[in-house]
Amino acid sequence: MATAEVDQQKKFKWIGTRPVRPDGLDKVRGRANYGADHALPGMIWGKVLRSPHAHARIVSIDTSKAEAMEGVHAVITAADLPEILSEESKIGEGPTNFRDLSHNVIAREKALYHGHAVAAVAATTSAIAQQALEAIQVEYEVLPHVLEGDDAQAPDAPILHDDLFTKGVEPRPTRPSNVASRTEMGRGDAEAGLAKADHVITRSFRTKAVHQGYIEPHAVVATLGEDGRATVWASSQGHFMIRAYCAKLLGMDQSQIKVIPAEIGGGFGGKTTVYLEPLAIALSGKAGRPVKMVMSREEVFRATGPASATRIELRMGCTKDGKLTGAHARLEYEAGAFPGSPVGAAVMTLFAPYDIDGCLAEGYDIVVNKCKVAAYRAPGAPMAAYAVETVVDELAEKCGIDPIEFRLQNASREGTQSAFGPKFKRIGNIETLEAAKAHPHYSAPLGPNQGRGVASGFWFNGGMQSSATVQVADDGTICVVSGNPDIGGSRASLAMMAAEEFGIDVKLVDPQIADTSVVGFSDLTGGSRVTFATGMAVVDACRDVIRQLRERAASIWGIEVDAVKWSDGAARATNGDAGLEPLSLRDIALKAARTGGPISGRASLTARGVGMAFAVHICDVEVDPETGKVDVVRYTTVQDAGRAIHPSYVEGQMQGGAAQGIGWALNEEYIYDADGKMENPGFLDYRMPVASDLPMIDTVIVEVPNPTHPYGVRGVGEVPIVPPIPAVVNAVHAATGVRITELPLSPPRVLAAMDARRN
Amino acid sequence: MNGSGYEAPRTVEETVTLLQQANGAARVLAGGTDLLAQMKMGMTSPALLIDVKKIPELASIEQTADGGFRIGAAVCGAALAEHAALVAAWPGIVEAARLIGSEQIQGRASLGGNLCNGSPAADSVPALIAAGATCTIAGPGGTRSVAVEDVITAPGKTCLATGELVVDFRLPPRPDGSDARAAKAGDAYLRMIPRSEMDIAIVGAGVSLTLDEAGVCTAARVGLGAVAATPLRVDAAAAALIGTTLDDAALAAAGEAASAAARPIDDKRGTIAYRKQVAGVLTRRAAKIALARAGGNG
Known part of the structure; x- marks a missing residue:
């Protein structure tokens, strides 16, 4: 470990400058060279057959017609991969079970979501591979499916996994459930704290699944030779992760697999697991040729991990002079088809910006017949911040206190006992709030139909x-x-x-x-x-x-x-x-x-000695009173970076996080039909912001150096996606008077809320 | 998208012959911005693509002897925007065509393609309906002229028979506005999308109107998109404007008529209630822009 510290006051020659990046x-x-750019002599093309049902027992798979086709070199099903025992993995980002991962890569007994892989082929051309997929005959026994977290908890809900019993509840359940686990975290006595409050706000929030939206779809080239050694070229957030997962899922030694990283065209957490890589290795082994696999955008939407859809019930209270006294939250996060939503992180981050004597958060991890969620930038935190930061806004309004002043009054600082365990070390929560308050944006005049919102965000960093x-x-x-x-x-x-x-x-x-x-x-x-x-x-x-x-x-x-x-x-x-x-x-x-x-x-x-990160965002919106369309007209991000090594890339992270969070707030959502098929698996109808939707996003880097890093670095990539949702929602409230508790704030939803208030 | 043949005829007659010979298995390719995407998605796999961009009548814009315009069906949006006289006379049509896709798409996408794709949400169609545009359709039996609002018959369906293609659009003459005391005209198109561009209309509204020397509306047409199975001509909304100076009451009445005429569906892009409401809002707003462009007191 780097123990010798650099003098934090020292003048640096390179740190803090902006040289041209080497790549x-x-x-x-x-x-x-990105994932899809790699090619090898003799390479053939792999494609995946996906389930047309949201929940179905796989009765049989007949691959004989596909195997007999000219140009088809290999067809695989789950039977070609080893059966993996249940075992918790610590490799990726967020909890994963190796057996679940194996079953997500290719369905074994049941298809658990529309788009779930059930077979794969490799053929000399992509077109032949496609035809071969169509020649595979799968007999399904269609089962009732459940798409929403609420419905999944109903007593008569279809059960996804017969061996899933809710963890974290006493006594241990005797019947399987779609609720994979219950976790809780808190400090003091939440109910006693709420009882002391003069104002208590109770709200229920809903958010939809959203995708990271990386430009580059998943892509891999793999070879597996007769000697049992594999080489994999892939774009991911971790080639050692790919090696470890593939070894486990294929029953190989890690020393038998070499993974060569390609440039990555965006990940945001979504490339912290495997989908195609084990299949490509297995196909290559069977075909005796290098195999290339590239997902289409539609496959990326249907079969890779979005962020959880959530339902959060929150009660928070404060005294009439604005001291937060108590808070209680119940968070239900959809994990998709296998356990492992980031609800645990949500429970931990939720109240971090505040020093609250009594707070308790309960988290529920719920499986549904939709694709398995994956990490997305500060996994779990943005939805939790949506709840807490809009309720804090409402409490500040009730007390007649400026929302930044209210946050300063209640801010966690060095020495504050966090709700998730440690006492905070040197953190920049106060400094970012003060920088936001002092920024000219915060006091700039607003035009007609405009409103301003602020919100704080926290992330641990790794x-x-x-x-x-x-x-x-x-x-x-x-x-x-x-x-x-x-x-x-x-x-x-x-x-x-x-x-x-x-x-x-x-x-x-x-x-x-x-x-x-x-x-x-x-x-x-x-x-x-x-x-x-x-x-x-x-x-x-x-x-x-x-x-x-x-x-x-x-x-x-x-x-x-x-x-x-x-x-x-x-x-x-x-x-x-x-x-x-x-x-x-x-x-x-x-x-x-x-x-x-x-x-x-x-x-x-x-x-060791991770520097935790805080951010405050200021957002101005203009809302069309007749159409409900929300335009973000000014946006400022303020963030403690510890020390910005290359400020341009810190600013890029701050702007990118804000842009993604604004999209999450305004228009992004997975839309499913009644059969569990996603209706908008493309960027036309899955509406991420385009460049012209956003103003220039201003950045203010606050530097409260992390004392344990030789250059004072804190992580900067995730916290900027935490405040945008509540910043936008609070701004919409300021502009219109309506508090919207369900995402996204699409024009129809905003107009309906405004009309309801007008009538 | 394999196995398609490709022809690039130089005349309308050759095209009609090729279409007839293919007997329904051919598709006309103008900009291809809808067709090629549909082929990639596996929604269609025509045996023959007939590229019509090399046919002079389909690739040109002309002012006609009566003072109107003839716009070739394959002229792209960027070319429309570069035709100063067309922009001056019909800014609403040009702005509607310019809303389609990105800059790159604008170098390809055409009015003919936008119409013949048959989408109820096609941006240029409500503006063309409001303008009173007709299209010339050539086929084995010769040519015929059809009002734009009569071309799309259902989502993805048109009135074109096998062997027929749209050759051009004809726009009527406009008062030129050079004489401050004479009649003037203006048109406008607005659409509602949740983003600022690169999206498909949840509602589209085109309005064209003519004012007399006193500023009273003597003629008006209103077209709506994305609120029914086909783009609509809404005569009741037009009637609410005619004979008025587009005062607030007239605009409100036109908006209400547009909302009443809308027969939308709930889908992933919008709800029935939202589309009906916003059809009225956009009709009012487009009428005010058209009024301003006609030099009225908007």
């Missing part, structure tokens, strides 16, 4: 395991090798931290992302952790190299290593030995062969 030119010129190696070339340039796909500019940030450590120009640092066989294990890119944790590994590896550089200089000079320091890109003798000119990195590198051989350093660590 930028290839990306804008179209040369970067630490986890990372590795890095740093190699010195004999011309004095540096290669920084790490194992995390670059999803938001992390190559640039890692190179800058290395340049800062060595005291050399950042252009001399080449940051590379290596495959699973080249660099040490690294947990996936998620939890806003890479610049923080992999950054720590890079700094440690650089310091390992610098130690060796000092040793080489000492040996060249014939003095003690303690008498050599490293500064500004050179080894310097500390006690001013006459005639000892500083030896630059290049000077030492040139002599490496004669002073002990190549110079490289490495670090593998579990990163």
